Structures are given as structure tokens and as C-alpha cells.
Amino acid sequence: MAVSNVKQDLRRGTANPLTSIFQEFFKLEASAGILLLLFSAIALVWANSSWSQGYFNLWGKTYLTIGLDEWALSKPLILWINDGLMAIFFFVVGLEIKREVLAGELSSLRKAALPIAGAIGGMVVPALIYVAFNAGGPGAGGWGVPMATDIAFTLGALALLGSRAPLPLKIFVTALAIVDDIGAVLVIAFFYSADLAASWLLVAAGILLLLALLNRLGIKNSMPYAVLGFGVWLAVLYSGVHATIAGILVALTIPARADTDRKAFLAAARQALKEYEANIDDQETGGISQRQAAAWALEVASDKAESPLQRLEHQLHPWVSYLVMPIFALSNAGVNFGGSEFREVIADPITLGILAGLAIGKPLGITSLSWLAVKMRLADLPENITFRHIIGASLLAGIGFTMALFIANMAFVDEAQLNAAKIGILIASAAAGIAGFGLLRALPQAGSDRS
DSSP, X not given: OOHHHHHHXXXXXXXXXXXXXXXXXXHHHHHHHHHHHHHHHHHXXXXXXXXXXXXXXXXXXXXXXXXXXXXXXXXXXXXXXXXXXXXXXXXXXXXXXXXXHHHSTTSSHHHHHHHHHHHHHHHXXXXXXXXXXXXXXXXXXXXGGGGOOOHHHHHHHHHHHGGGSOHHHHXXXXXXXXXXXXXXXXXXXXXXXXXXXXXXXXXXXXXXXXXXXXXXXXXXXXXXXXXXXXXXXXXXXXXXXXTTHHHHHHXXXXXXXXXXXXXXXXXXXXXXXXXXXXXTTOOSHHHHHHHHHHHHHHHHHHHHHSOHHHHHHHHHHXXXXXXXXXXXXHHHSOOOOOHHHHHHHHTSHHHHHHHHIIIIIHHHHHHHHHHHHHHTTSSOOOTTOOHHHHHHHXXXXXXXXXXXXXXXXXXXXXXXXXXXXXXXXXXXXXXXXXXXXXXXXXXXXXXTOOO
16 A cells, blocks of 8 residues: 555545555556456467567567576576566565465455365366366376466456445455465476476575575565575576476565554654644745655655565565566467467367366356355355355456466477467456356446445
């Protein structure tokens, strides 16, 4: 939450940190979904235009080298994006996971039961459906592709629905997607990593222990975490584990406690506002200076009241949403829909398995396990939510896109198989998005929603 928003809320006496943080996060994800859709469309048009060869050569055959001699890293642009930029994406995902576990929808078993049950169903059922299409075949290793949910697209669709998607439903979907991300990270770490180099894993573990020690010692400055975090990324990259896992691991070491407690912050904020109010009508140079000093004091107090975890999450979210993810979409979403070749690909077991997994398996798995959790009294439906809302949201969760494309790039080395996977992801995501949006749009408007 921006400092200006905190100050405005304090002046109005309406500050509600948890609600405000979620609303700021949701607004960002909604707008990011639109940008993601735009760059995906550009990639598809480019890949099917007369410049299509240039598209594939740019990402796959253009090498970028960083470093000198034996210390140099040389990779195609697509790998710098998928191994490098996406590590920042996973770092933010890790921050979100830690926040939700410590103080959010996953902070207690009762609150977390429904999204956890839904997420488990939404991962297991699609994977089983995919295996049913591909067991024993060349595409069998792609079972992890239809397990993922794209939070940006899903929340973007919910945003367009307004009050027909009540705030508790948006919170449920966000928590479900975060649990889904945890599952995807575990799948990547254990099933989609290359041959492991134990020495580099030990180096990564040593640096992570050092990061944990910094946290334990109360070091709040972000710079040591950034420098050592880069070291973890390099070690994980050379270890054989996918480099993006480093982002998650480093995020878990970031301090979640603020520099000051709530009472100290309130005292400092009240004093700053009191000084501002005392000079609010004074237009002389002295009065203006006093107001500026009071505003600065409030900003400093606000910064100290925000933990490094919150600060980094808020600082990096715009970069991830408006730069990293659009670049990822532009470089990964392009697939050539060539005439007869497309007709063959659409009947490929890989395409069919992903299509059925995302468009059918996701809603089936999420809805059935959510229903089971409620019937067994392990979880409660949120206020103003019915199972029709859950079905609609579970359809939207079939929008796999970002994470699905990411896993597909690791699961398939063969270009034809990767193309089949991409086509399945794109068609399934479009179908799931349209079906989920249409169902939720048809539901009665929730008058109690104030989102």
C-alpha cells in the first residue's frame, strides 16, 4: 500500500490495512491481466505473420552473454527470460506465499481449508486426465502442465464482473491460486529439474543459511538480501534445479517484521498529523516548511511500519506485472497455427490432454473437493458465496497460461510437442475464461459486495 494512501486513510480515520492491501493487490492483478492478454495477442499475430521466422529466431537463436571468459554466462534470450526474469516473478510469488501463511487466508487451518482442498483437486484431477490421454506415449512427461492457474488472467476476469464476483470469492480464488503456485513450485523442483550437482546445491544451501542468519539478526536492509540472493540464483542455476526455484527460497528468508511496532507507529503518525494540522492554513514559508517536515515524518514512520517483505512485494509487483509477465508472454505465447499441421496438432494426445485437463479437470477437481470439504465440515463457504460461484470461479481457474507455458517449456524439448502443448494451453484457457465469465455473469448481483 502506497504511503500516500496510508496518509489519506489516516486523515479520514478509515485505515484498514488488510483490506487496503488486498484491494491494491487485486487492482494491480486485474490491470496486469489485460496487458498480458495484449502481449499474448501480439505474440500470436507475430508468430503467424510473414515475419514469423524472425519471431522464433529472436527468442531462440539470439544469444546474450554476460561476464568474461570462463566466468561468462551465454544463453538464448528465451532462457534469460525463463531462467532469469521469471526468477523475479517467483520471488514475488514466494513473498505472497509467506505473507498469506503468516497473516493471510492461509494463516489458520480453518481459513485455509477451502482453498487448499480446491487447489489439491484442481491439481490432481487435471494431471490424472492428462495421464489418461498420454500414458506410455511420448508426451507422458507433460502431466504437470494442466495443473497451473494464471492468477493475473483469473483476477482480471473477476474484476470485469464487478459485484457479480463478491469480494470473498476474489479472496478465495487468490488463496487457491497461491496454494496452486506452491504445488507448481514443488512439481518444478522435484520433477522438472535436470541432473543435480551436489556441490552447487551445497553452495546454495550455505548462502540460504546466511540469509536466514541475517533475518535472525534483525537485518532489514534489502541490499545484503539482493546480493546474496543473486548468489543463490547462480548456484541453483548451476545445480540442475530450475533457477526460478531460487526466487521462492530467497523470498522465504526475507524479514516479515517491521522496524517499529503498531503503538510506536500510531504515536509518530499522530504527532506528524498534529504538526501538519497546526500549520495547515499557514501559507508563509515557515508554515509550508512545517507541513513538509510533518509529511516527511509521516512517510518515514510509514516506511518503518512496513516490513521488508511488504515493502519488497509492493515495490516489485508493478515490475513483475507490467514488465516481466508481458515479456514472458511475448516470448513464449507465439505458436504457428499452420493449416494441415494445425489439424494434426489439435488431435495430438498432448493437446487433448491439456485441453481436457484445464477446461474440464480444473473445474471438476476444484468444485468436487471444495464440496467435499464443506460437507465433511472441514471448511465453510465464505459469506455471500454459493457453489454456483465456486463452479464459475473453478472454470476461470482453468486459465493456465503463464505457469502452464512455463512448465511446458521444461516438460517438452521437442518443438512439435511444445507447439502442441501451447495450442492446448491457449485454447483451453480461452474456453475456460469464456465459460467461467459467462456463468458468473449470469448470477444475481451481490449487493453486499463493496469491492
